[in-house]
Amino acid sequence: GEDVEQSLFLSVREGDSSVINCTYTDSSSTYLYWYKQEPGAGLQLLTYIFSNMDMKQDQRLTVLLNKKDKHLSLRIADTQTGDSAIYFCAERSLTGGFKTIFGAGTRLFVKA
Amino acid sequence: DGGITQSPKYLFRKEGQNVTLSCEQNLNHDAMYWYRQDPGQGLRLIYYSQIVNDFQKGDIAEGYSVSREKKESFPLTVTSAQKNPTAFYLCASTSQGAGTEAFFGQGTRLTVV
Numbered sequence: 001g002e003d004v005e006q007s008l009f010l011s012v013r014e015g016d017s018s019v020i021n022c023t024y025t026d027s028s029s030t031y032l033y034w035y036k037q038e039p040g041a042g043l044q045l046l047t048y049i050f051s052n053m054d055m056k057q058d059q060r061l062t063v064l065l066n067k068k069d070k071h072l073s074l075r076i077a078d079t080q081t082g083d084s085a086i087y088f089c090a091e092r093s094l095t096g097g098f099k100t101i102f103g104a105g106t107r108l109f110v111k112a
Numbered sequence: 113d114g115g116i117t118q119s120p121k122y123l124f125r126k127e128g129q130n131v132t133l134s135c136e137q138n139l140n141h142d143a144m145y146w147y148r149q150d151p152g153q154g155l156r157l158i159y160y161s162q163i164v165n166d167f168q169k170g171d172i173a174e175g176y177s178v179s180r181e182k183k184e185s186f187p188l189t190v191t192s193a194q195k196n197p198t199a200f201y202l203c204a205s206t207s208q209g210a211g212t213e214a215f216f217g218q219g220t221r222l223t224v225v
Contacts, residue, residue, distance in 0.1 A: 033213065033214075035214075035216075040218075040219070040221070041218055041219065042116075042118075042202055042204075042216030042217050042218045042219050043155075043202070043204075043214070043216045044216070045213040045214070048213065088154065088155070090214075099157065099160065099170075100145075100206075100214055102147075102154050102155040103154055104153055104154035105154050105155075
């Protein structure tokens, strides 16, 4: 079945770039998402990319997709302490109906 | 403003009791979902519903039940059969189509005392 994997922790200094990585298994046409979760709250969509794209940039966020390796990354430029949160990678296949498969989440710590 | 609302934010349950978590959305979304979140395990799908009066089991449905009598509402009951119910529960909704994002509620933290 489908699976999404990501590392559990990342620690960076304020002002540095953060790169959060994710791998997925579904090889069909797919939407890939990055969600952010702050403590005690629900998830909010940060950005998404369709599997026929290689890159998407939105202000400080850059998403890179390597479809051959099924590898997705989220780069946050000039990371701030307010970026400290859990970041979830998720995928939703065009053949998968309504189900969205989430990774375990990467907890980003930003040190001042 | 449109959104998805979960209540209560915190819930305490005695062992052997059933409790019901509320989820309401005014986004006119067809599909609604319940996820369970445990530390280090991400989100696991409990139940989902694509239309009114229809729902399907997710990956960890045992010990839970749901209903979908109205498009706006998708309550989750945690029954006494759920052996380890302490967790953070998240409700989400989406419109039709594979590319649409999921909108999440703020979550309910359930603790067994």
